Structure formats: C-alpha cells, structure tokens
Amino acid sequence: MKKGTVWVIGASSGLGLATAQAFARDGWLVVSGARSFGESAADDPAEDGIRTFRLDVTDVQSREAFAQSALVVSPRVDALVYCAAVLVLGACETTSYAEYERVMQTNFLGMTSLVSTVLPVMRRQGKGKIVLFSSINGLLGIPFQSAYTASKHAVEGYAECLAMEVKPFGVQVCLVEPGDHRGGSQRTRLHAQGEGSASPYEAAYQTACGAIHRDESNGLLPETLGRKLVRNVNRKRMRFRLVVAKPDQRLAVVLHDVLSPALNFKILRDYYGKGGRA
Numbered sequence: 001m002k003k004g005t006v007w008v009i010g011a012s013s014g015l016g017l018a019t020a021q022a023f024a025r026d027g028w029l030v031v032s033g034a035r036s037f038g039e040s041a042a043d044d045p046a047e048d049g050i051r052t053f054r055l056d057v058t059d060v061q062s063r064e065a066f067a068q069s070a071l072v073v074s075p076r077v078d079a080l081v082y083c084a085a086v087l088v089l090g091a092c093e094t095t096s097y098a099e100y101e102r103v104m105q106t107n108f109l110g111m112t113s114l115v116s117t118v119l120p121v122m123r124r125q126g127k128g129k130i131v132l133f134s135s136i137n138g139l140l141g142i143p144f145q146s147a148y149t150a151s152k153h154a155v156e157g158y159a160e161c162l163a164m165e166v167k168p169f170g171v172q173v174c175l176v177e178p179g180d181h182r183g184g185s186q187r188t189r190l191h192a193q194g195e196g197s198a199s200p201y202e203a204a205y206q207t208a209c210g211a212i213h214r215d216e217s218n219g220l221l222p223e224t225l226g227r228k229l230v231r232n233v234n235r236k237r238m239r240f241r242l243v244v245a246k247p248d249q250r251l252a253v254v255l256h257d258v259l260s261p262a263l264n265f266k267i268l269r270d271y272y273g274k275g276g277r278a
C-alpha cells in the first residue's frame, strides 16, 4: 500500500532526481517527467520504483501526454513537485528575448500549466499538496542571473496567490527555496549568446561565473534536500516556505530585507565581483 501518488516534474538529475528517490524510499508511488526520459514508460517501474515518462514542460502536447500517462498509472495526485528549470547566465543587456522566453517557459509557464492540470484532481480528492521550486534567487537578485532570478520571483508571487485560492479545497502549497547545491544544473549551464569577448560586461561576467561555479561545487547535498522536502510534505500542515541553504546564504536573504538597497547591492557586487563571502 503506497502512501500516495506524487508527480515529480524535472526529475532526471540534480534536486529533482534526489526528490523523486526520497519519495520512492518513503513509500510513495512516484511518477516523474523530464525530456531525457523515454517516450513511454515500461510496464513495470524501474528498480527504484519510479515511473518515468518523457515530458517537455514547454510543449502543450507533451504536457497533455504526460498527464494522461500519469493518470493511467494512478488516478490520484496526492502531491505535485515542480523542479524543472533552466538557468541562462548573462548580463541583462546581452540576454536575448528568446533566452528570457525559454527560461520563463520552463521555470514558470510550464509550472502554471501543470498546476492547472492537477488542481481539478486534487479538488475532487478534497486534498493535495503542491510544491514549487523557487530558489534563494527568488528572494533576491544576483548579477548576471536576471532571467533565472525573474522566473523565480514569478514563482514566489504565483505561489502566494495560489496558496490563498486553493486553501478552501484542502490543497496546500509549499515554496522550496534552495541555496547552492552540488551537481545538477552545472552540467547543463547555458550562457547568453550575447556574452563573449565583445561584451562590455565580460570581465565582471567571468568573475561572477567563477563565484557561482565555486559556490555550487561547495554546495549542499541534493539527498538532504530530498529528505527535508518529503518530511515537509508528510506533515499534516506543510510549511509554506522551506529554505534549504547554508548560513551565509540565509544571512544574505535577511540582509536583503533589512539593509538599504544601496548597501545590499554593494555587498552582492563585491561578493560576485571579487569572489569573497556574502
């Protein structure tokens, strides 16, 4: 007897994979989606108990096919966890319209569509839990991450609206706000096409990329986040915010809220420009 059915979106690597595995270990029926999964899942789940289906969250037909397949595996959706994201690094000036569009489609619009897909099921059930991956970047801005930061700020605002709207139907919402974690997105890091030796931001950009790379390499373990997330979903009343970050990144969020913008920008520029600690 499974604890419930959870859809984990963007579960082929990094934090999504760790989250899917943590749910499977905890006794959930896990249905996961990502572009790198095969077109149709095998009849039997993989060794770890996770059912995988191909899904491109930016494609309406792919989203519909995924939902149909998932609902055949189980007509219930007790939890939805949306992890899918891309990060395009680049200066605001050099990041193109298409690059902003790609990030918003993956990190935000795909998410809104999947939430709309599961809500009728959850309303019928009279309960459900929706977990949306934001980031520390959803709480403050970081130089050369504008597309990603904007998408995660959009997730933050959306989640607050959603939580208030769906509460009467027994549906709860959680925002996961990770700091830097190891693995995952470093493998697929995208750089704005406008970045390069001709960019007026090149020197600062390269220094910031070095700081970002160093922080990710020294980041927390995805498995720990997976366990914390599952623990939160298992609570009767989920916490709305789940920050999983090192103390310096938590401090950066507090300072962002209490310091003047000028002082806050200086601290963050120094950090990403000179490679010191925030």
Ligand SMILES: NC(=O)c1ccc[n+]([C@@H]2O[C@H](COP(=O)([O-])OP(=O)(O)OC[C@H]3O[C@@H](n4cnc5c(N)ncnc54)[C@H](OP(=O)(O)O)[C@@H]3O)[C@@H](O)[C@H]2O)c1
Binding pocket: 009, 010, 011, 012, 013, 014, 015, 016, 033, 034, 035, 036, 037, 055, 056, 057, 058, 082, 083, 084, 085, 086, 106, 133, 134, 135, 136, 177, 178, 179, 180, 181, 182, 183, 184, 185, 186, 188, 216, 219
């Ligand atoms: N790692 C960190 O330090 C960190 C920090 C803060 C927040 N986060 C957040 O945590 C989540 C996971 O990040 P991660 O670093 O673990 O990234 P990751 O390893 O790059 O994983 C991203 C996942 O999204 C999927 N994905 C990307 N585009 C997709 C699309 N169009 N359709 C379906 N799936 C798609 C990828 O699968 P395919 O490529 O197979 O499609 C992959 O499974 C993200 O929301 C990220 O913003 C991560």
